[in-house]
Amino acid sequence: MDTAIASTQSLANAAATRVDLRVIADLVSPGARVLDIGCGDGSLLALLQARRSVDGRGVELSQAGVNECVARGLSVIQGDADTDLVHYPDNAFDFVILSQTIQATRNPKIVLQQLLRIGGRAIVSLPNFGHWSIRLHLGFRGRMPVTENLPMSWYDTPNIHFCTIRDFVAMAEELGAKVETAIALNASGERMGMRMPWAFWNLFGEQAVFVLKR
Amino acid sequence: MTIEATQKSVMPALGNREANHPSSMVAMFGADEPLVLDAGLSLAPFQLAYQTYGELNADKSNAILVCHALTGDQHVANANPVTGRAGWWSALVGEGKPIDTSKYFVICSNVIGSCMGSTGPASINPATGEPYALDLPVITIRDMVRAQAMLVDRLGIDTLLAVIGGSMGGMQVLQWAVSYPERVFAALPIATGARHSSQNIAFDEVGRQAVMADPDWRGGRYIAHGCRPHKGLAVARMAAHVTYLSEAALQRKFGRELQDREALGFGFDADFQIESYLRHQGMTFVDRFDANSYLYLTRAMDYFDIAADFGGSLATAFRNTKTRFCLVSFSSDWLFPTSENRAIVHALNAAAASVSFVEIVTDRGHDAFLLDEPEFFSASEGFISSVAKARGL
Numbered sequence: 001m002d003t004a005i006a007s008t009q010s011l012a013n014a015a016a017t018r019v020d021l022r023v024i025a026d027l028v029s030p031g032a033r034v035l036d037i038g039c040g041d042g043s044l045l046a047l048l049q050a051r052r053s054v055d056g057r058g059v060e061l062s063q064a065g066v067n068e069c070v071a072r073g074l075s076v077i078q079g080d081a082d083t084d085l086v087h088y089p090d091n092a093f094d095f096v097i098l099s100q101t102i103q104a105t106r107n108p109k110i111v112l113q114q115l116l117r118i119g120g121r122a123i124v125s126l127p128n129f130g131h132w133s134i135r136l137h138l139g140f141r142g143r144m145p146v147t148e149n150l151p152m153s154w155y156d157t158p159n160i161h162f163c164t165i166r167d168f169v170a171m172a173e174e175l176g177a178k179v180e181t182a183i184a185l186n187a188s189g190e191r192m193g194m195r196m197p198w199a200f201w202n203l204f205g206e207q208a209v210f211v212l213k214r
Numbered sequence: 215m216t217i218e219a220t221q222k223s224v225m226p227a228l229g230n231r232e233a234n235h236p237s238s239m240v241a242m243f244g245a246d247e248p249l250v251l252d253a254g255l256s257l258a259p260f261q262l263a264y265q266t267y268g269e270l271n272a273d274k275s276n277a278i279l280v281c282h283a284l285t286g287d288q289h290v291a292n293a294n295p296v297t298g299r300a301g302w303w304s305a306l307v308g309e310g311k312p313i314d315t316s317k318y319f320v321i322c323s324n325v326i327g328s329c330m331g332s333t334g335p336a337s338i339n340p341a342t343g344e345p346y347a348l349d350l351p352v353i354t355i356r357d358m359v360r361a362q363a364m365l366v367d368r369l370g371i372d373t374l375l376a377v378i379g380g381s382m383g384g385m386q387v388l389q390w391a392v393s394y395p396e397r398v399f400a401a402l403p404i405a406t407g408a409r410h411s412s413q414n415i416a417f418d419e420v421g422r423q424a425v426m427a428d429p430d431w432r433g434g435r436y437i438a439h440g441c442r443p444h445k446g447l448a449v450a451r452m453a454a455h456v457t458y459l460s461e462a463a464l465q466r467k468f469g470r471e472l473q474d475r476e477a478l479g480f481g482f483d484a485d486f487q488i489e490s491y492l493r494h495q496g497m498t499f500v501d502r503f504d505a506n507s508y509l510y511l512t513r514a515m516d517y518f519d520i521a522a523d524f525g526g527s528l529a530t531a532f533r534n535t536k537t538r539f540c541l542v543s544f545s546s547d548w549l550f551p552t553s554e555n556r557a558i559v560h561a562l563n564a565a566a567a568s569v570s571f572v573e574i575v576t577d578r579g580h581d582a583f584l585l586d587e588p589e590f591f592s593a594s595e596g597f598i599s600s601v602a603k604a605r606g607l
Contacts, residue, residue, distance in 0.1 A: 033566075057568075063589055066572045070540060071596025073604060077559055077571040087560040 019189035020099060020125040021047060023209050027123055027181065028052050032094035035059070035118065037081050038101035042069035045076075057093070059084060082106045085114035092118050099125045100207075102168075103159040109171055116177055116214045125209040128184070130164030130202040149206065165202045172212055181211035230437065233504060234338055236263035236331025237295040238288055238324070241365050249326065249361050252354040252517075259340065262365050263331025264288050264323035267307065268315035270371070276607055277371045278313060278598070279362065280322040281379030281386035283584075284511050285503055287330040288322045291315065296330075296502045305586050312595035317602070318375065325386070326361045327353035327510040335506035336437065348434040353510050355382070355518045359389045363397070373397050375605060376598060380404035380583035381550065382511065385518050388558065391539070392520055392531045400538045400601035402594060405547050405583045407554035408528050408561070409519035414549060417457055418512035421450030425505045434506055447505045448496030455495045460546035460579035464488060521561075528561035535562075538604070539569040540597040542590055544582040570597065 021044045028034060030052045036045050039058030042065075048054045058076035060066050069076035077084070081098065082105050096119030098111070103126055105111045115122035127150060128134075137145035144154040152159070163171070165184065172179060184192040184205030192205060201208065241262045243249065248258035265288045270277060280290050280303065287294070291301040291308045307313040307320055324332035327350070339346040366374065377390045377398050384406025391401045410418075425431055428446025432439045456464075468488040472478070475485065484490040524530040539562055543555035552573050562569040574590045576582045583590070 057563075063572060063575060066570070067589060067593050067596060070570045070572065070593050071600065073600030075538070075568045075570050077563070077569065078573050079571070087563060089564050092563070092566065 035093040036097045042074045088118045097123045122212045129162040177212040183209045233336040238263040253351040255351045260333040267320040270319040281383035283381040288324045290322045325358040329504035329507040336504040376400040378402035404542045424449040444500045451499040452492040452496040458581040462577040529564035532565040541571045547580040549580040
């Protein structure tokens with residue numbers, strides 16, 4: 001990852017992230033120890049501290065983001081999800097959160113493995129590349145999709161490892177992780193029905209939030 | 215040589231006058247309050263020269279201790295009595311500055327072993343009436359911190375809001391957090407390490423050998439002989455100064471520019487600007503610093519290794535700490551590189567400590583912590599104000 005990622009990623013998903021942050025906040029139990037990887041300006045950590053009284057820590061790549069967090073009184077380390085997670089001990093946190101970042105890591109599988117090692121639970125949110133609008137874009141126009149939530153061209157996007165909801169679930173299964181909770185959000189950021197089959201979510205979910213357990 | 219003669223030789227050098235008669239406040243510790251040293255000896259009597267800025271509040275909760283670096287002193291934010299220049303951290307500390315002295319009570323003491331009024335090798339040994347020179351026991355970072363804790367006790371302060379410092383000052387910050395965890399609410403170690411690396415010990419040794427190779431060093435008894443190892447100390451400073459900068463900054467500032475000449479001189483004068491600059495750095499340094507202090511303080515840094523006191527585990531040193539940490543490194547610092555600072559962060563993480571870390575991007579090398587670096591200032595200000603808030607200030 002380079003320094004562009006944190007800022008472009010938060011810009012790219014500014015509208016969508018707000019929704020997934022609220023969803024994530026609801027999934028964290030009060031008083032928990034939380035590590036937020038790619039915590040940006042600390043919005044989620046601040047939300048979690050205010051609403052859930054968590055003991056929160058963050059990792060953020062950009063200097064500006066870290067400075068903002070430090071000024072807010074948050075404990076945030078300048079670092080990189082791909083290289084720095086190995087330094088955390090097993091079970092150091094109750095929840096490890098990776099929001100809208102996994103697609104920008106060099107080794108998503110290793111990163112997820114680390115999350116499951118460090119945290120009792122891993123909360124991962126991601127943009128769904130299987131969404132119908134993206135399929136349409138690629139299928140009919142024959143060009144890499146550029147959408148409202150993913151506005152960058154293939155050559156300048158930090159998102160180097162896109163996946164669909166089903167791809168992610170398959171990888172989690174390969175790692176032996178248990179999907180405890182899965183939530184798909186549609187284009188308006190609304191939660192989609194719980195009883196829908198994966199294929200339906202994979203087509204209509206614009207993003208998804210997972211709670212995984214070893 | 216008589217004492218009278220010794221004092222005569224001392225007088226012309228202002229640095230030595232400050233060593234025994236500092237223009238700072240001085241805390242005297244008598245025979246009943248010895249400083250217990252890691253070397254297995256104790257030092258008594260001894261004194262600490264210190265400066266304070268701002269007002270201590272009624273519940274004594276707004277005190278910040280600043281720890282100075284190798285050749286720094288207690289004159290953080292006032293004009294230096296020897297050089298006349300602004301305090302070494304006056305950009306960071308002062309009224310309306312990131313460490314705002316209208317809100318906080320800032321303390322800085324000259325470290326034990328230095329030469330600006332705290333007991334050091336240039337101080338008069340009461341047993342002999344002559345400067346200690348090498349009769350002073352070897353001092354460690356932990357000894358410096360132990361002495362500072364006695365001063366903080368003397369000032370009636372139980373818990374410091376923050377302890378901050380860069381380089382050797384950062385080592386003291388870490389030592390404070392390890393030795394007196396309950397007395398340090400927040401710690402801001404900057405551009406430092408939890409141990410001195412082999413390369414750093416190597417550079418220190420080069421500096422010490424330069425001092426000791428100077429015939430005027432006289433086995434450390436140069437003050438008694440009425441001379442000083444100017445040349446050796448200047449060379450030590452020149453070598454060390456290179457380690458405080460970066461290749462990029464040197465190239466940017468000096469390149470291969472010639473000094474006051476059109477062409478190469480085909481001799482060994484300072485042809486290049488960088489040579490002239492380093493010679494100047496060396497020469498001005500010897501006017502303000504004591505050569506033996508340079509030996510003692512570099513030795514203290516060499517001996518520093520926190521993990522060694524805890525079975526090799528740095529994380530164990532910080533176990534159960536409640537202190538809030540913020541570490542800062544500078545991207546072009548190769549004396550205390552980001553990796554050394556990160557090693558501390560990893561240990562604090564493993565100890566489940568509250569820790570923030572920021573690497574400031576700059577080409578100014580290790581010296582950046584003393585310079586105007588806006589991102590560094592804003593991170594420091596943000597951290598200090600957040601911990602002040604957490605402490606109810």
